[in-house]
Amino acid sequence: xxxxxxxxENLIEMMAKLPGLGPRSARRAVLHLIRKRALLLTPLADAMxxxxxxxxxxxxxxxxxxxxxxxxxxSEKRGNGQICVVEDVADLWAMERxxxxxxxxxxxxxTLSALDNVGPEDLRIPRLLDRVATEGVNEVILALNATVxxxxxxxxxxxxxxxxxxxxxSLAQGVxxxxxxxxxxxxxxxxxxxxxxSF
Amino acid sequence: xxxAVRRHGETSxxxxxxxxxxxxxxxxxxxxxxRKIAPILQPGAQLDLTWRARLEDHIGxxxxxxxxxxxxxxxxxxxxxxxxxxxxxxxxxxxxxxxHPRLYEQTQTVLDLLGESAHWPxxxxxxxxxxxxxxxxxxxxxxxxxxxxxxxxxxxxxKTGRAVSAAGAGEWADRLLPLPAFLAEGRPPEPGELSQGxxxxxxxxxxxxxxxxxxxxxPAARQRLLDLLGRQSGAAR
Numbered sequence: 001x002x003x004x005x006x007x008x009e010n011l012i013e014m015m016a017k018l019p020g021l022g023p024r025s026a027r028r029a030v031l032h033l034i035r036k037r038a039l040l041l042t043p044l045a046d047a048m049x050x051x052x053x054x055x056x057x058x059x060x061x062x063x064x065x066x067x068x069x070x071x072x073x074x075s076e077k078r079g080n081g082q083i084c085v086v087e088d089v090a091d092l093w094a095m096e097r098x099x100x101x102x103x104x105x106x107x108x109x110x111t112l113s114a115l116d117n118v119g120p121e122d123l124r125i126p127r128l129l130d131r132v133a134t135e136g137v138n139e140v141i142l143a144l145n146a147t148v149x150x151x152x153x154x155x156x157x158x159x160x161x162x163x164x165x166x167x168x169x170s171l172a173q174g175v176x177x178x179x180x181x182x183x184x185x186x187x188x189x190x191x192x193x194x195x196x197x198s199f
Numbered sequence: 200x201x202x203a204v205r206r207h208g209e210t211s212x213x214x215x216x217x218x219x220x221x222x223x224x225x226x227x228x229x230x231x232x233x234r235k236i237a238p239i240l241q242p243g244a245q246l247d248l249t250w251r252a253r254l255e256d257h258i259g260x261x262x263x264x265x266x267x268x269x270x271x272x273x274x275x276x277x278x279x280x281x282x283x284x285x286x287x288x289x290x291x292x293x294x295x296x297x298x299h300p301r302l303y304e305q306t307q308t309v310l311d312l313l314g315e316s317a318h319w320p321x322x323x324x325x326x327x328x329x330x331x332x333x334x335x336x337x338x339x340x341x342x343x344x345x346x347x348x349x350x351x352x353x354x355x356x357x358k359t360g361r362a363v364s365a366a367g368a369g370e371w372a373d374r375l376l377p378l379p380a381f382l383a384e385g386r387p388p389e390p391g392e393l394s395q396g397x398x399x400x401x402x403x404x405x406x407x408x409x410x411x412x413x414x415x416x417x418p419a420a421r422q423r424l425l426d427l428l429g430r431q432s433g434a435a436r
Contacts, residue, residue, distance in 0.1 A: 019209055020209070114283055114286075114287040114418050114419055114420035114423075115203045115205070115286075115287060115290060115418075116205070117419075119419060146270075146273060147241060148241050148242045148243065148273065148279070148282065148283065151273040151274070151279060152279060152280070152283055155276040155279060155280075156423075158276075159276070173273075173274075185238065185239070185265060185268055185270070186267065186268055186270075187241075187268035187269070187270020187271065187273075188270065190270065190271045191270060191271070191273070191274070194271075194274065
């Protein structure tokens with residue numbers, strides 16, 4: 001098979017590093033972009049260039065945006081005294097998709113992990129404690145993954161907030177909407193049973 | 200029993216398990232980050248495993264089926280720290296593919312006690328001593344290394360891990376480690392005594408195991424557990 005020209009090979013190699021793409025699918029995607037040069041390739045290159053220049057992390061919460069302070073942190077309407085702590089920006093976006101939360105966020109950038117040597121100082125936990133002390137926060141909602149590392153981190157944060165006036169809550173765990181008991185693992189069923197409420 | 204899981208590429212995971220017949224064993228789980236399999240791969244979970252590799256030396260691949268989850272511990276701060284400490288110490292201390300069936304059994308027992316019995320911290324201390332024993336650094340706490348006496352044991356030699364009586368220690372007493380009374384007497388600890396036991400096991404975990412591993416520090420998960428237990432017993436008093 002003859003190789004594509006060097007520039008195109010470079011693009012294929014770069015695309016193949018993206019999540020969900022391997023060398024073959026990257027090659028197909030690049031070929032598609034070249035065929036639709038005006039419609040896709042040029043606008044995509046422009047958009048990527050623009051984002052490369054403007055994208056940055058919010059200095060306050062760790063969200064990704066185009067300004068030093070993200071739109072959520074800058075919005076007066078979101079300052080309702082609640083901070084939702086999430087592990088990653090993808091989790092923040094998932095929460096925003098649900099449109100169920102009207103407060104502000106704090107992105108930790110990971111979870112504590114004994115095996116990977118991730119300690120509190122490697123996460124944005126000190127910044128969270130600063131925010132709780134200075135932003136008039138009355139509730140911290142721990143929206144961390146229901147994994148051993150996620151919950152270890154949640155317990156650690158709750159411990160750090162002990163002795164403050166702030167209420168510390170966490171997301172409920174149990175049967176998902178549309179879920180059938182028969183398909184749930186025993187851990188989820190046991191968590192759901194422990195968190196049962198009057199009906 | 201699953202001890203550790205790490206992402207491998209986009210869709211797979213490398214897991215470390217502690218098995219009865221093969222000790223600590225690693226392997227790849229294909230699709231281990233998928234929505235179906237990732238929830239099964241949580242530290243402490245009991246799994247049915249099949250391992251396949253072309254050669255014995257290869258890391259190989261596991262197929263996994265869940266047997267029992269320990270998700271009930273996620274909501275409990277101190278027992279969860281206990282689970283983390285056990286998994287971290289197994290991953291840290293045990294050599295790969297060296298069977299330790301007795302330690303495996305004791306690990307199951309202590310994991311089952313986490314959060315279920317008020318005495319689990321004592322069971323955890325016994326587990327640390329069993330871990331030392333499995334690795335060939337067991338402590339001998341029932342007879343004085345100097346006089347042969349079986350009573351009046353008050354110290355432990357930091358070098359040999361053998362008990363020494365107060366009479367046998369003589370002028371060397373200040374160079375020896377204190378032997379907590381509950382360990383000498385083989386009874387459950389009184390409140391506040393447990394920390395002395397952890398100081399003793401910690402000394403040998405550090406000097407015998409951690410220093411043998413290029414001076415790596417003991418896993419932070421163990422210290423976190425001790426901090427939480429210390430705070431808990433301080434609040435109870």
